[in-house]
Amino acid sequence: MNRVVLLRRGEGALEAREHADDGTTVAVTRLSTVELARFVREREFSPVRLVWDDTTRWYPALLAAGVRVGRCTDLRLCHAVLRRSPFVDQSLLGHDETPGWDALEPVTVADHALFPLDDPADRLDPVAEHERQKVALAASAEPGRLGLLLAAESSGALVAAEMTHAGLPWRAEVHDRLLTELLGPRPGPGQRPEVLERLLREIRGAFRAPDLNPDSPGGLLRVLQAAGLPVSDTRSWTLEQLDHPGIPALLEYKKLSRLLQANGWAWLEAWVRDGRFRSYFVPGGVVTGRWASNGGGALSVPTQVRPAAVADAGWRFVVADVAQLEPRVLAGMSGDTAMAEAARSSDLYQGMVASGAVATRAEAKVGMLGAMYGGTRGESGRMMPRLTRRYPRAVGLVEEAARAGERGEVVHTVLGRGSPAPRGAWAERPVELGEPLDEGNSREERDRHRRAWGRFTRNFVVQGTGAEWALCWLADLRNRLWRLGDAGTVSERPHLVFFLHDEVVIHTPEHLAEAVTEEVRRAAAEAGRLLFGTFPVDFPLDVAVVGSWADADRVELPGSRRDQDRLNPGSPISRSIDGGGGTSETGSTRGTSSGAAT
């Protein structure tokens, strides 16, 4: 497959350098920024891989021009992976420009200028960097795995840009009504909504503190202590334990105040335009390889406001998430057949109970979370011996990752993403016995630091490999969705509008919703094969076809009923769920004027 490296040559001049597989240059084309979209559209008719410094600097403009890119190499993201991968000989990446690539940041501001002025990216040479990366990959200990990671990471960059471009359908009037029901009408600037005012009066009365501002943790703590309550912080969970007449109103205040601050009217004005919530997804934004987000808190949209995410008229959401992604990934990466057997069940925790490893689902869950996060105390600590006996390879893998971290070593995911090297405690020489210690650098403190780092590396291998599974899932799904639509741009076909670690939301024309649920499952199976080959570990999905995102919420219960949707995919039952529910108006507003935008 030919590669086309895109470069900026200053003053709005662009260049496309086309290379054949053997590395020879086939063609060099000079382009203006307005010619770019047509050039790429024409090149995309046959298989090609675009190579560019950074997807966030190129793709938004192409999408705006209605052009979709099939494959790319995002040099910024690939550089970041290669620089930290223990599979790579770092000397092959060394160059004067390396610090520049290390420091390159994605563009996430809502800035419509195609290329920011004085962009540090313009001082870097993508052709040379691409060559270094190809050499480093080819010489790496695991070119197959690492190559897959680089391809998946680059695909993720395309998905992220497409999701920002399309936006998550969001009904401002539904959101506004929801806020008004909970808080009262929108108040004037600088004023509290009437429900908060009422709660505030109640709280001040109950604690005899007429000047109390509950939003000030320090002030609140002093008032609570003055009332004789034994607290040292003001977290909701702490307050729930207390018995005092002012507490219920205080908890209610905190909950509603949080909603107002994080997802109130100001949020609506800042982030929702033209019926879409547009935030920026940041692939590789987290050290483990998970995505971060920028703007609007996209990765923590509270379930409270999800009823406002409503599919367009004639369209549906397909919401899919993986049940217990991380323990399944752990089973796969450790080759633990006993755990994989438990994962054969659609509820892995229930599968652990069925195999006799633990007595209850709650024990299974708490034990697995402890194994993956490093909980050693209490309930999860007590589970460990049993889990170790039953699942020696799975538990052994995370234990070894923790020990390696404590020794200051780098650990890596299945595809080769490396953990950051530790700083501080490991850089200095060991402290001799009897040697006077600094106050802030005691042996105890160092040990605590090392154990904390061990918990990080323990989690890194699982969370990071989980992120790789999800990337592969996304990348494959993106292509399947594109092929499902026969014509049109990305947002005219079934397309991804949201992604959160192990969950996707797809916006699709209603008649394709069934096909989408099928493709989303196939993509999950493909992701499992890409990471773990023929090792038999399942990744069952929970899939719902709904009118509103909120209608996909299900309660996780012991003895999970997750199979429900799979047994009745897209049946009249799942339609009736979102048509008849009282939480959103999807049923009443949809379908009355098919095809007409609202």
Added chain:
DNA sequence: CTGACTTGCGCC
């Protein structure tokens, strides 16, 4: 007044 830090809480 500004910026850095802390606290608390939303999501997985």
Added chain:
DNA sequence: AAAGGGCGCAAGTCAG
């Protein structure tokens, strides 16, 4: 219903 891992964001707090 938390503990352990990873985040982003807003408001309060405090130093300069």
